[in-house]
Amino acid sequence: MTNSMTESPSNFIHQIIREDQKNNKHNGKVHTRFPPEPNGYLHIGHAKAICLNFTTAQTFSGQCNLRFDDTNPEKENVEFINSIKSSISWLGFDWEDREFYSSSYFDRLYELAVKLVEDGNAYVCSLSPEQSREYRGNLTEPGKNSPDRERSIEENLDLFSRMEAGEFGDSEYSLRAKIDMASPNMNMRDPILYRIRHQHHHQTGDEWCIYPMYDFTHCISDALEGITHSLCSLEFEDHRPLYDWVLDKVDLPAHPQQIEFARLNINYTIMSKRKLKQLVDENLVNGWDDPRMPTLEGMRRRGYTPASIRNFCENIGVTRTNSMVDVAMLEHALREDLDQTSPRAMAVLRPLKIVIEDYLDGQGEDKEEVLTPSRHPKDESMGKREITFRRELYIDRNDFEEVPPPGFKRLTIGGEVRLRGAYVIKCEEVIKDAEGNITELRCTHDAATLGAKPEGRKVKGVIHWVPLQDALEAEVRLYDRLFLEENPDKADGDYRDFINPDSIQILQGCMLEPSLKQAQAEDRFQFEREGYFVADREEHKSDKPVFNLTVGLRDTWGKAQNK
RNA sequence: UGGGGUGUAGCCAAGCGGUAAGGCACAUGGUUUUGAUCCAUGCAUGCGCAGGUUCGAAUCCUGCCACCCCAGCCA
Secondary structure, X not given: OOOOOOOOOOOHHHHHHHHHHHOOHHHHOOEEEEOOOOOOOOEHHHHHHHHHHHHHHHHOOOEEEEEEOOOOHHXXXXXXXXXXXXXXXXXXXXXOOOEEEHHHHHHHHHHHHHHHHHOOOEEEEOOOHHHHHHHHOOOOOOOOOOOOOXXXXXXXXXXXXXXXHOOOOOOOOEEEEOOOOOOOOHHHOOOEEEEEOOOOEOOOEOOOOEEEOHHHHHHHHHHHOOOOEEXXXXXXXXXXXXXXXXXXXXXXXXXXXXXXXXXXXXXXXXXXXXXXXXXXXXXXXXXXXXXXXXXXXHHHHHOOOHHHHHHHHHHXXXXXXXXXXXXXXXXXXXXXXXXXXXXXXXXXXXXXXXXXXXXXXXOOOEOEEEEOOEOOOOOHHHOEOOEEEEOEEEEEHHHEOOOOOOOOOOEOEOOEEEEOOOOEEEEEEEEEOOOOOXXXXXXXXXXXXOOOOOOOOOOOOEEOEEEOOOOEEEEEEEEOOOEOOOOOOOOOOOHHHHEOOOOEEEEEEEEEOHHHHHOOOOOEEEEOOOEEEEEOOOOOEOOEOEEEEEEEOOOHHHHHHOO
């Protein structure tokens, strides 16, 4: 077992930090931050960044802040803020009292922008968005200077204060850094620092009508919070010169260093916020917390454990290589945790009634025995549960075959099988309806096999069962991967065309062992021989149980059958 | 045809001039009252390609190739 919270494996970022400490950079301190924009729900890709930032701080005895990078009020709202906080807490990380907002630095940011103007490092530009695109040039041709580039400092100061005062309409003016319109790095071609947006902001209300851009805000926010190592994803690599340029010009006491790493990709799913939103908006899934979604809320509802996600993030490592991680790695981390932590129970998903005809007492009446199987085969501390063995039971239809395939170890006509935790039984007769469907099996049992091996023969198969009389009826939702294509983003065609039509299968009338009456929403179990299931966070009720398949057990038999 | 990055097994990933860790997946055995778990074994004469330096190169040098990112008043 990996102990993710205490020892995280090294990576290139840790190496950089050790080197920094050796040189006493940042006075040997480590302070990181996780900076989401509250414009959507967090997904498994964010979990990688969260784990990286929090465990890096932890490894070096530093701290990690939570900062909402909320500089674009058009796309943000408090619902997202709350969901993000909830997901991070659920994952098991604590930002303590360090919950910050870029928007709370708006005053300071404005002052620093004024300083830039005073120093001749920024100017107010009147180019429209369309014009500024034309002036920017392209990848192979340099841009042209804005006609306003040499405007006087006094005039810039006046215009900028009037922008702030609300004298102009949206996009009428912008504040731009004066850098180099011919730079081969597009980000350095006089990037826009402030834009006019007459927009209500979820934190600052209507106080501002100008909002700072990411490139101006992020580095300064980092510096103000005393961040030492600003970890972000690879696509911001080209922004680093600008990050450093701004910090050099505003002259703050701290100068954090930006370090980029590759974001997470997993096959058979998508990680784009835009596309995830589309799935929700077009009702292709049932909301952001649909158990098939790679969102943390979805994974939580699916039954993923926080530890499994943390371990997964640890297992995949942190590098600068674009990669596509096999979802099997995620499922491995999940099963590894669930196997150790989930109590076992029996649940018959596709019930088939069987009658143990010779299970009778001395008077010829129906017999019954209360059995007490362990909740976990290797962890006695989980205790035992009670289940009554009766004459009438349910088994799964898949555990009986009239014409068994080669290697079949389950029940067949005239064959024997072990009922898990109970007796060895033999099928004597198959009852069918007028259409030829099997409706019931007539069996006998070997009374000497309760807790004992059968005499003189081997019985290989073991199947699960539930007593008919006190079975608990439930709805069980079976989930499978959302996409049939390994890389829905890159494959030819629209990613929506690759949605797996069988990604959800709802089973009604499933029969659970009675001990499951105690299950509360979000309780997890291993339904033996089937997989790991969780009581649905939203819809599970003890009198109307709803369970979600989290992940199936490894199934070498099923795999072999499909070949 | 500008700039910035990245190439180690089917998938992740160590490696930092001394002769290819580990995990996932897969395969084969063993244990097992879950076809699960667990245990054992196997799985790169090879590090994008081609040259070069060196006693010695995945590691250093040169050239090439492939892929990713950048032309929002998004982050």
